[in-house]
Amino acid sequence: MPETSSPLLEVEHLSKWFPQKRKINDVIQHRERRWLKAVNDVSFQIHRGENLGLVGESGCGKSTLARTILRLYEPTSGTIRLNGQDISHMKGSQLRALRPQMQMIFQDPYSSLNPRMSVYDTIAEMLKVHKMVPDSELPARVEQLLTMSGLSMDIADRFPGEFSGGQRQRIGIARALALKPAFILADEPVSALDVSIQAQIINLLAQLQRELNLTVLFISHDLRVVRHITHRVMVMYLGSNVEVGPTGEIFRHPAHPYTQVLTKAAPKLDPLNRRREYAIEGEPPSPINTPSGCKFHPRCPYCTDKCRQEVPELREIAPGHLCACHYPL
Amino acid sequence: MEKLLEVKDLHVAFPSKRETVRAVDGVSFEVYQGETFGLVGESGCGKSQTLRSILGLLKQPGRITGGQILYRGADIAQMNDRALQKIRGKEISMIFQEPMTSLNPVLRISTQMYEAFEDEKLSKEAKRQRALELLRLVGIPSPETRLDEYPHQFSGGMRQRAMIAIALGARPKLLLADEPTTALDVTIQDQIMNLLDQLKRELGMSIILVTHDLGVIAQMCDRVAVMYAGQVVEMTDTVTLFSRPRHPYTYGLMGSLPSEDSAGATLEAIQGSPPNLAHLPEGCPFAPRCRFACEVCHKERPNLLEVAPGHLARCHRPDVTEDFQGLIQFPDGAVREEDPSHA
Amino acid sequence: MKRYHGVSPLEQKRVMPTWLVRPSFVVGVAIVILMVVLSLFPQLIAPYDPIATDVTVSNQAPSAEHWFGTDFYGRDIFSRVVWGTRIDLLIGVLGVVIPFLVGGMIGLLAGYYGGVLDSLLMRITDIMMAFPFTILVITIMAILGQGLINLFIALWLVGWMSYAKLVRSEVLVLKDAEFIQAARVAGFSDARILFRHLLPNVISSAVVFAASDVVMCMLTGASMSFLGLGVSPPTPEWGAILNEGRTFITFAWWETLFPGLFLAVSGVGFSLLGDGLTDFLRTKGR
Numbered sequence: 001m002p003e004t005s006s007p008l009l010e011v012e013h014l015s016k017w018f019p020q021k022r023k024i025n026d027v028i029q030h031r032e033r034r035w036l037k038a039v040n041d042v043s044f045q046i047h048r049g050e051n052l053g054l055v056g057e058s059g060c061g062k063s064t065l066a067r068t069i070l071r072l073y074e075p076t077s078g079t080i081r082l083n084g085q086d087i088s089h090m091k092g093s094q095l096r097a098l099r100p101q102m103q104m105i106f107q108d109p110y111s112s113l114n115p116r117m118s119v120y121d122t123i124a125e126m127l128k129v130h131k132m133v134p135d136s137e138l139p140a141r142v143e144q145l146l147t148m149s150g151l152s153m154d155i156a157d158r159f160p161g162e163f164s165g166g167q168r169q170r171i172g173i174a175r176a177l178a179l180k181p182a183f184i185l186a187d188e189p190v191s192a193l194d195v196s197i198q199a200q201i202i203n204l205l206a207q208l209q210r211e212l213n214l215t216v217l218f219i220s221h222d223l224r225v226v227r228h229i230t231h232r233v234m235v236m237y238l239g240s241n242v243e244v245g246p247t248g249e250i251f252r253h254p255a256h257p258y259t260q261v262l263t264k265a266a267p268k269l270d271p272l273n274r275r276r277e278y279a280i281e282g283e284p285p286s287p288i289n290t291p292s293g294c295k296f297h298p299r300c301p302y303c304t305d306k307c308r309q310e311v312p313e314l315r316e317i318a319p320g321h322l323c324a325c326h327y328p329l
Numbered sequence: 330m331e332k333l334l335e336v337k338d339l340h341v342a343f344p345s346k347r348e349t350v351r352a353v354d355g356v357s358f359e360v361y362q363g364e365t366f367g368l369v370g371e372s373g374c375g376k377s378q379t380l381r382s383i384l385g386l387l388k389q390p391g392r393i394t395g396g397q398i399l400y401r402g403a404d405i406a407q408m409n410d411r412a413l414q415k416i417r418g419k420e421i422s423m424i425f426q427e428p429m430t431s432l433n434p435v436l437r438i439s440t441q442m443y444e445a446f447e448d449e450k451l452s453k454e455a456k457r458q459r460a461l462e463l464l465r466l467v468g469i470p471s472p473e474t475r476l477d478e479y480p481h482q483f484s485g486g487m488r489q490r491a492m493i494a495i496a497l498g499a500r501p502k503l504l505l506a507d508e509p510t511t512a513l514d515v516t517i518q519d520q521i522m523n524l525l526d527q528l529k530r531e532l533g534m535s536i537i538l539v540t541h542d543l544g545v546i547a548q549m550c551d552r553v554a555v556m557y558a559g560q561v562v563e564m565t566d567t568v569t570l571f572s573r574p575r576h577p578y579t580y581g582l583m584g585s586l587p588s589e590d591s592a593g594a595t596l597e598a599i600q601g602s603p604p605n606l607a608h609l610p611e612g613c614p615f616a617p618r619c620r621f622a623c624e625v626c627h628k629e630r631p632n633l634l635e636v637a638p639g640h641l642a643r644c645h646r647p648d649v650t651e652d653f654q655g656l657i658q659f660p661d662g663a664v665r666e667e668d669p670s671h672a
Numbered sequence: 673m674k675r676y677h678g679v680s681p682l683e684q685k686r687v688m689p690t691w692l693v694r695p696s697f698v699v700g701v702a703i704v705i706l707m708v709v710l711s712l713f714p715q716l717i718a719p720y721d722p723i724a725t726d727v728t729v730s731n732q733a734p735s736a737e738h739w740f741g742t743d744f745y746g747r748d749i750f751s752r753v754v755w756g757t758r759i760d761l762l763i764g765v766l767g768v769v770i771p772f773l774v775g776g777m778i779g780l781l782a783g784y785y786g787g788v789l790d791s792l793l794m795r796i797t798d799i800m801m802a803f804p805f806t807i808l809v810i811t812i813m814a815i816l817g818q819g820l821i822n823l824f825i826a827l828w829l830v831g832w833m834s835y836a837k838l839v840r841s842e843v844l845v846l847k848d849a850e851f852i853q854a855a856r857v858a859g860f861s862d863a864r865i866l867f868r869h870l871l872p873n874v875i876s877s878a879v880v881f882a883a884s885d886v887v888m889c890m891l892t893g894a895s896m897s898f899l900g901l902g903v904s905p906p907t908p909e910w911g912a913i914l915n916e917g918r919t920f921i922t923f924a925w926w927e928t929l930f931p932g933l934f935l936a937v938s939g940v941g942f943s944l945l946g947d948g949l950t951d952f953l954r955t956k957g958r
Contacts, residue, residue: 057514058485070857099859112850116872125868126858164602175854194371195541196618199585199598206595221515228587228596247592265519267544269586269656271567274548276526279519282470283486 006084007045008183008215009069014042014078016061016068020288036288038064040239041078043314046183051209051216053230053247055223055262059284061239062219066185069217070104071095082183100130100179105205107188109168113160119146119171120156126178141178149174150204166197173204177212184209187219202229223266227251232320235259238287238295241314245321255317255328257300294326302327333401333503333535334360334383334421340395341378341387348607352378352391354559360503365529365536367550367567369543373603375559376539380505382406383537384423385413400503418445422496426508428488432480438464438491439476445498463494466531468524486517490524497528504529504536510545522549543582547571555579558604558614561633565640572659575642575650577619583656613645621649697948703941711758718751722908731924741926743916745906752908753931759820759909760890760938767827767889772882774828775835776875780866782836783843783874790840797833805830809892813901820903823896827889834885835878842874876953883946887939894935910935 017035025031038061046052056062067073069080071087080088087098106112113122123142127133133141143153149170160168169189176184189205190198206229209216220226226233227247234244235256243256254260265279282299285291291298297307306326314324341353353375360366368376381387383398383405398406405416425431433441442460451459457476464472467490480488489509496504506525510518526549529536538549546553547567554564555576563576574580584597601618604610610617616626625645633643636650644650710717720738726746734741740749782790800808812826846852847870855865894911896902903909905916910931917927 057516067853072853072856096859096861099857102857104854104857106850106854108850112854114851114855114869114873117869125860129858129860129864166602172854175858179858194603195543195582195585196371196599197602199587199596200600202587203595203598223515224587227589228591251589261516265515267519267522267542267548269544269547269571269583269588271547271550271571272657272660275519276523278523280516281520283484283517 006048008048008083009046009217010079010081011045011069012043012079012081014065014068014080015040015076016064016073017076034288037239037290038287039068040290042236042239042241043078044234044241044244046215046217048182048215049209049213050232051218051230053226053233054217054219054236055221055226055233056236057221057262057284059238059287060236061287062236063187065236066104066187066217066219070102070185100132101181102183102185103176103179103181105169105172105176105184105186105189108192109165109172110160110192112172113168113175115160118157118159119151122160122171123175123178126175130179132179145174145178146171148177148208150200164197165193166200169193169197169201170204173201173208177208181214183215183217185217185219188221189218190225191220191222198225205229223251223263235262238284238290240295240324242296242325243321243323244314245318245323249318249321253329255321255323256296256325257302257329258296260329294324302329330364331362332359333362334537335399336379336383336396337399338396339379339382339398339406340393341375341382341391342394343391345390350606351559351609352606353382355396356554356556356559356561357396358554358561358564360535360537362502362535363529363533364551365526365538365549367546367553368537368539368556369541369546369553370556371541371603373606374556375606376556377507379556380423380507380537380539383505384417384421385410386423418496418501419448419499420501421503421505422499422501423505423507424489424492424496424509426511428485428492428512429480431492432488432495434480437477437479438483442476442495442498445495448499459498460494463497464491466497466528467491467494468520469494485513486520489513489517489521493521493524493528497532500532502534504534506536506538508540509538511540511542518545525549543571543586555582558609559606560614560643561641562615562643563641564633565637568657568660569637569640570655572655572657573637573640574653574655575636575640575647576644577621577646577650578615580650580653580655581618581620586656588656613643621646694948694951696944697952700941700944700946700948703937704945707757707761707938707941710754711761714751714755714758718748718754720748720751722747722752722755723906731920731927733924734926740930741924743913743924743927744920747906749913749926749930752913753910753934755908756910756913756931757934757938759903759907760893760911760935763820763823763827763893764886764890764938764942766824767831767893768882768885770824770828771831771885772835772878775832776839776878778832779836779839779878780843780871780874783840784847784862784866784870793836794840797837800830800833801837805888806892806895809896810899810901813896818901818904823893823902827892831885831889834881838878838881839874842877843870846870846873876949879953880946880950883942883949887942890935890938890942 016039017037020034020036022033042065054062068075071090075088079086082101090098120142123145124138127138127141142156146153151170151174186205190201193201202225208214218226218230230247232245233247233250235242235258237258243250243259250259251263254263261280280299293309294307294312297303300307312324312326314322317323317328337357339353339356343350343352356379368379370376378387378391382393393406396406397404400416400420405413439460442463443456446456446459460476461472464476469475469487469490483491510521513521522545525536540546550567552566553570554561555578556562557578563579570579574583581599585599587596599618604614612627612629613631616622619626623646631643631645633641634647636642636647642650724747729742729746730744732738732742738748738750740753742748778793782793808830809826812829813822816822816825852865852869855869893902897909897911898915903912905912913931914928917924921928
C-alpha cells in the first residue's frame with residue numbers, strides 16, 4: 001500500500017436524498033414529504049495511487065455514492081474535494097472542465113458503449129472534445145490507448161456490437177484512460193463478465209493502476225475480487241459507511257457485525273468446509289424508513305438497548321481502521 | 330442408490346438460416362436419488378440448454394437433435410407435450426434465475442401456488458393449508474398475509490423463496506435449478522443455498538444445479554460436471570474436483586479466481602475467449618486457450634476418459650493433468666460421504 | 673445479473689448488405705424510385721397535356737391512343753395520373769419532413785430535460801391525439817380554406833405529435849443508459865450528448881414511422897381533394913381525378929380505377945419500404 005501524502009479525494013458528511021412522490025392523501029393530511037436516504041452522512045478519503053474498495057449489498061447506496069462523487073447527481077449536503085478543490089456544487093462549463101480528472105468504468109459492457117459509434121470514434125471523441133492531442137496525433141494516441149488495454153488498432157473501425165463482453169470492457173477502459181484521469185471510479189467492472197474473462201480484466205486493471213499510478217474507487221459486491229485488488233475497503237449498509245480499513249485486516253478481523261456477516265456469507269471454495277446455517281436472517285429494510293439508532297440493530301446478534309437508541313459514530317479502533325459500532329468485535 | 334435421471338448423448342441444436350449452433354454436443358450424465366448434481370461452466374457452454382431440454386423448455390428455434398433423457402426408465406426426450414405435462418411440475422420442477430420474470434405479476438401468490446396441486450382435487454381450505462405449509466417450509470415470514478399478496482410486493486429473496494415454494498407444490502422428485510442465486514446478494518444467496526440444501530434432505534429429492542459460480546458448487550453439490558463449448562469436459566465428485574482437477578479448463582477456472590493470498594499477485598487468467606459454437610475448431614475446442622495444448626490437441630477431438638475411478642476428463646494429456654493441484658488438499662483416506670454412486 | 677458469452681467478431685461480419693436479401697424491401701424501394709422518376713420527368717412520360725381538354729374524345733375507354741382512357745373533358749387519364757404523381761408525392765414527403773424534424777426535436781428535448789416543458793407538451797399531444805387524424809385535418813382545412821398550402825399547414829399542425837411521442841419514449845429509455853452517463857462523465861456538452869449520442873440511437877423508429885406516414889399523408893391529401901378541400905381543379909391530383917370520375921363510375925370505370933390503383937400501389941411501396949427499414953435499422957450496430 002502506497003504510504004502517502006495528501007488525499008486525492010476527500011468526502012465529508014456527504015448525503016444524497018431522493019424525494020419520494022407525495023400522494024394526494026399525504027398532501028391533504030399534511031404528512032411530511034418522505035425521503036429515500038440513499039447516501040447518508042458518508043465520510044472517507046482516498047490517497048494518491050490507492051485502490052479503495054467499496055462493498056455492500058444492492059440498495060446500500062454504493063452506486064448513488066459513486067454517481068454523486070462524479071457529480072452526475074447534486075449532493076444533498078456535505079462536501080467532495082478533489083485535489084483540495086471543492087467540487088460539490090460545481091456546474092456547467094466549470095464542471096465539464098474538471099471531468100477529465102475523474103473518469104468511470106461501467107458495469108455493463110453492453111450498454112456502456114454507444115452502439116452507433118466505432119471504437120475509434122468513441123475514443124477519439126474524448127481526445128478531440130478536450131483537445132488532449134493535436135488532430136495529427138489522434139490515431140497514434142488512440143492506438144496507444146488500445147494497446148494499453150490489450151487491444152489492437154485493427155479493431156478501431158468496428159462497432160461495439162461486434163465484440164464480446166471482455167473486449168467491450170477493454171474498450172471502456174481505454175476510453176476512461178483517454179483523458180489521463182487521476183481518479184478512476186470502477187463500478188462493478190467485472191461482475192457482468194465470465195470467470196475466465198473476469199481474471200483477465202482484473203489483471204489489466206491492477207497492472208494499469210500500478211503503471212499509471214491511478215487512484216481508484218473500486219465498487220463490487222464480490223468480496224473475493226475486492227480482497228484481491230484493493231488496498232483498503234469501505235463497507236456500506238443502508239446508506240452509511242459502517243467500517244473502513246486496510247483490506248487484509250478487514251477480512252481477517254472484521255470489526256462490524258455486518259462486515260462479519262458479509263465475509264461469512266460469501267461461499268467458500270471448499271467442499272470439505274460447508275456451512276449449514278444462515279450467516280444472517282432476513283433482508284435489509286427499505287432505505288425510506290431506516291431503523292433508529294444503529295441501522296443494523298434489528299438484524300444484529302449482539303444488539304443492546306444502546307444500539308436501538310444511539311447512532312454509533314465512525315471511530316478509529318486500530319490505526320487506519322474505523323468502525324461505526326458501539327461494541328466492535 | 331436409485332438412478333433417477335439418465336441423460337445419454339444429448340444433442341441440442343439451434344438452427345438458423347446461416348448456421349447451426351450446436352449448443353449441447355453429446356452430453357451424458359446420471360442423477361441419483363437424493364443427490365445434488367452440479368453443471369458448471371461459463372455463459373454459452375450449454376449448461377442451461379442441457380437443463381432446459383430435460384423439461385422440453387428449449388427456446389425457439391432450439392431442439393433436441395439426438396440422445397435420450399431417461400427419467401425412471403422412460404425417455405422424456407421423445408414425449409409429446411401432453412405426456413410431458415404429466416411430468417412437469419409433478420415429477421420434475423424447475424426454478425429460474427430471475428424470480429421477477431418467472432412469477433406471473435398479475436396473479437396472487439396463492440393462485441400461482443394452487444395451480445401446482447390443482448390435479449389433486451383438494452378443497453379450497455386444504456389447498457390453502459398446503460400452500461401455507463409450503464411457504465413456512467421455505468421460510469417466508471407471516472405466510473397468512475403473504476399468501477394473498479402479489480409478486481411485486483415481495484423482495485428479491487422472498488420472490489425466490491416463493492418460486493421455490495411453487496416448484497415444490499407437487500412434491501417433485503427432481504428439482505432443476507437454473508442459476509437460482511445469481512441475481513441475489515451474498516447474504517440472500519447464502520440463505521437460498523442453505524434452504525435448498527435443507528429441503529433436499531427433508532424431502533429426499535434430487536437437485537440439478539446449474540451455475541457459473543464454483544463457490545456455489547463447492548457449498549452445495551455432491552457431484553459435478555464441468556461444461557465447455559457444449560460438452561462435458563470433466564465429471565467427478567465435488568471433493569475430487571476441487572482437490573485434483575484433471576482438465577486444463579477446470580484448472581484454469583480455479584486459477585482465475587482470486588484467493589485469500591492472491592492479493593497483489595497476477596491471476597492465472599485463461600487467455601482468449603470461448604469459441605463460437607457455430608465454428609468450432611477442428612481439434613479440442615479448448616485447445617486455442619490451453620497452455621498445455623500440443624499438436625494432437627489441435628487436430629483431434631478428445632474423448633471423455635476415465636482418468637481415475639469415477640473421474641472422467643476429456644483431455645489428450647492425462648500425463649500433464651495428473652500433476653494439477655486444486656484449491657484444496659485431497660483428504661487422506663477420506664470417505665466420500667455423500668457420493669451416491671459409490672454408496 | 674446478466675452474463676454474456678463471447679461472440680467472435682467473425683460471426684457478426686456481414687457478407688452482403690442486409691437489405692438486398694429482403695425481396696419485399698427491394699420491391700418497396702423499386703416502387704418508390706419509380707414514383708420519384710414519374711414525378712421528376714412527367715413531361716417525358718406523359719403523352720398529352722394533363723389539363724388540355726378535348727371534347728371530341730370525352731369519356732373514352734382505354735385504347736392505343738389513350739392507355740387509361742379519357743375523362744368527361746377528354747383529358748388523357750394516363751397523363752393526368754402521371755402528372756398527379758408529382759403533387760401526391762410532394763404532399764406525402766413535405767407533409768412528413770417538417771413534422772419529422774420539428775416533432776423529433778421536441779421529443780428529444782422534452783424527453784431529455786423533462787420537467788414542465790415535458791408535461792405541457794405531453795398534455796397537448798394527449799388532447800390532440802384523442803381526435804382522429806383525418807377529422808383534425810378536415811377541421812383545420814375548413815377553417816383555413818381550400819388550397820395546397822393550407823393542406824400542408826393542416827398536415828404539419830397535426831403530424832408532429834406522433835414524432836414527438838415516439839422520440840420522447842425512446843429518449844426516456846435511453847437517457848439513463850450507461851453510454852449516456854459515460855458521455856456526461858466525459859464532460860461533453862448537452863448539445864453533443866443530444867445530437868451525437870442520443871439522436872442516432874432514438875431516431876430509427878421515427879424513420880420507420882415516417883415511411884408509413886408518407887402513405888397516410890398522401891391518402892389524407894387525396895381524400896381532402898376528393899372532398900373538395902384540397903387542390904383546386906383542374907390540377908391533376910389522384911384524389912381529385914378520383915372525385916371527378918366518381919360521377920361516371922357506372923360506365924367509365926377507368927376514370928376511377930387507375931388513379932385509385934396508383935394510390936394503392938404507392939401506398940404499398942412506402943409500407944414495404946418502412947417494414948424493410950425496421951429490419952435494416954435494427955440489425956445495424958446493435
